[in-house]
Amino acid sequence: MAEELTSAKKNGSQNFRIHTASTKVTQSELAELERAAAERGIRLGEWIRDVLFRELRGSDQMNSGDHINYGKRLLTEIVGLQVFLTHVLSTMSRGEWLDAEQYEQITRQVKAKKHRWAQQILAEPPPGADE
Numbered sequence: 001m002a003e004e005l006t007s008a009k010k011n012g013s014q015n016f017r018i019h020t021a022s023t024k025v026t027q028s029e030l031a032e033l034e035r036a037a038a039e040r041g042i043r044l045g046e047w048i049r050d051v052l053f054r055e056l057r058g059s060d061q062m063n064s065g066d067h068i069n070y071g072k073r074l075l076t077e078i079v080g081l082q083v084f085l086t087h088v089l090s091t092m093s094r095g096e097w098l099d100a101e102q103y104e105q106i107t108r109q110v111k112a113k114k115h116r117w118a119q120q121i122l123a124e125p126p127p128g129a130d131e
Contacts, residue, residue: 072122
């Protein structure tokens with residue numbers, strides 16, 4: 001970083017990051033963003049910048065680590081959806097209805113636990129590995 005600044009000063013470069021692009025998020029969204037950056041071992045602002053520019057420039061520039069992270073996120077969402085549907089549909093299949101509070105409780109539980117469930121699935125040996 002210091003080398004970049006020194007080099008930029010020598011060259012008279014105007015490529016310093018002096019402008020801000022921002023958005024507002026909820027407290028829980030901020031926690032999700034911070035967790036994602038921490039998992040990658042980088043500061044939140046740097047991670048957000050990386051994500052924005054990767055999206056802007058297209059997913060064809062993803063490296064293998066990005067593909068793995070994308071796959072993990074996708075698995076997490078699929079697991080969450082599976083658990084959500086299982087809870088809702090099993091209730092409905094018994095001829096019962098969910099009230100708004102029950103629905104919200106299921107949604108909160110899935111959001112809170114889907115990452116852990118996906119990690120558990122990833123930790124399991126693949127089918128047929130014990131053969």
